[in-house]
Amino acid sequence: xxxxSYSRYGGPEVLAFGEVRDPKVGPDAVxxxxxxxxxxxxDWKAREGYLDGILAPVFPVVPxxxxxxxxxxxxxxxxxxxxxxxxxxxxREDFLSRGTxxxxxxxxxxxxxxxxxxxxxxxxxxxxxxGLTAYQVLINVLQVKRGETVLVHAAAGGxxxxxxxxxxxxxxxxxxxxxxxxxxxxxxxxxxxxxxxxGLGERVRGLAPEGVDAVFDTVGGDALKVSANxxxxxxxxxxxxxxxxxxxxxxxxxxxxxxxxxxxxADLAEQGVVSVHVDATFPLERAADAHRLNQEGRTRxxxxxxxxxxxxxx
Numbered sequence: 665x666x667x668x669s670y671s672r673y674g675g676p677e678v679l680a681f682g683e684v685r686d687p688k689v690g691p692d693a694v695x696x697x698x699x700x701x702x703x704x705x706x707d708w709k710a711r712e713g714y715l716d717g718i719l720a721p722v723f724p725v726v727p728x729x730x731x732x733x734x735x736x737x738x739x740x741x742x743x744x745x746x747x748x749x750x751x752x753x754x755x756r757e758d759f760l761s762r763g764t765x766x767x768x769x770x771x772x773x774x775x776x777x778x779x780x781x782x783x784x785x786x787x788x789x790x791x792x793x794x795g796l797t798a799y800q801v802l803i804n805v806l807q808v809k810r811g812e813t814v815l816v817h818a819a820a821g822g823x824x825x826x827x828x829x830x831x832x833x834x835x836x837x838x839x840x841x842x843x844x845x846x847x848x849x850x851x852x853x854x855x856x857x858x859x860x861x862x863g864l865g866e867r868v869r870g871l872a873p874e875g876v877d878a879v880f881d882t883v884g885g886d887a888l889k890v891s892a893n894x895x896x897x898x899x900x901x902x903x904x905x906x907x908x909x910x911x912x913x914x915x916x917x918x919x920x921x922x923x924x925x926x927x928x929x930a931d932l933a934e935q936g937v938v939s940v941h942v943d944a945t946f947p948l949e950r951a952a953d954a955h956r957l958n959q960e961g962r963t964r965x966x967x968x969x970x971x972x973x974x975x976x977x978x
Contacts, residue, residue: 666684666767666948667683668681668727668728668949668952669724669727670711670725676959681951687769687770691739691742692742692774694735694736694776696734696735697733697767698731698764698769699733699785699973700732700788700789700968700970701728701730701765701968701969702728702966703955703966703968704794705958706729708955711727720759721760722759722760722761725761726766730764730789730791731764731792732752732788734748734751735748735751742773750778752776752788752926753926754775754792754926755921757772765948765969767971774923777929780934782933783933783939786942786970787939788933789966790822790965790968791929791938792926794822795938798823800917801902802831802880803830805915808836808877811837814837814877814879815868815891815894816828816840816879816882818842819842819850819857820850820964820965821882821963822963824842825941826938827880829853829854830937832854837872839856841857842857842859843860874896877895878901879901880904882905885906891912892913903917904917904919941964944963944968947972
């Protein structure tokens with residue numbers, strides 16, 4: 665099959681488009697015909713070797729963890745999906761090798777859910793990783809409750825935009841940091857935007873004089889110190905970007921592929937509670953350009969890579 669792969673760590677230039685071996689489908693997996701795969705910051709961090717301490721690479725590595733597509737063949741132990749079912753997945757394993765930037769991916773059952781019928785394949789591909797991150801942090805870790813005030817950093821980004829929508833759905837007041845050009849976008853999600861950068865603490869205090877009940881940090885660095893000083897008594901702080909959060913009394917969190925959580929998230933998308941904004945799409949062979957754009961860190965919503973089955977054949 666055709667795929668994007670890399671045989672050594674490095675910049676976007678190490679990504680190559682060409683033939684790789686077809687995936688083998690284990691008993692508890694399904695073979696998925698990929699329609700779209702989303703780009704996440706973790707993809708280029710893995711490509712550059714930053715995750716080497718926790719995820720061993722098996723070169724050549726096919727990058728990508730997010731996918732939407734169609735089941736081609738279930739594994740021999742799988743009864744949950746049939747050929748022809750449309751699915752989404754956060755296809756992360758405990759090593760780097762068999763990713764989603766390919767024509768096909770063998771996806772373990774624990775990574776999959778049914779695709780929301782109201783989302784395009786491109787939109788659906790952008791949901792799993794960022795959606796699961798927002799869902800697990802807000803519901804399982806921060807345990808956000810109705811009437812609370814939540815501060816979400818980078819509220820116009822992939823994780824942040826879903827977190828704003830989920831927070832509003834939970835009945836919370838959501839304040840979101842974003843560049844001024846993205847303020848209308850954040851308002852459209854139900855959040856109250858504030859400009860990040862110098863003076864952020866004062867701006868948030870102006871909106872929430874008693875402090876915020878929970879902070880969802882997606883950027884790390886100086887945002888952590890500011891966030892810690894904005895917490896109300898008994899306030900909670902979680903970061904997905906900087907494990908120094910523990911020094912501020914908070915918790916670091918790394919998203920897990922949990923099929924039940926992903927299906928609940930897909931159901932919320934189908935109910936119109938959460939939506940995915942696709943900022944840009946690239947054909948599979950231009951995945952390096954998609955990585956470059958994501959690495960700039962100014963994306964509104966998601967960047968998605970697509971597989972063209974109309975002209976590519978099967």
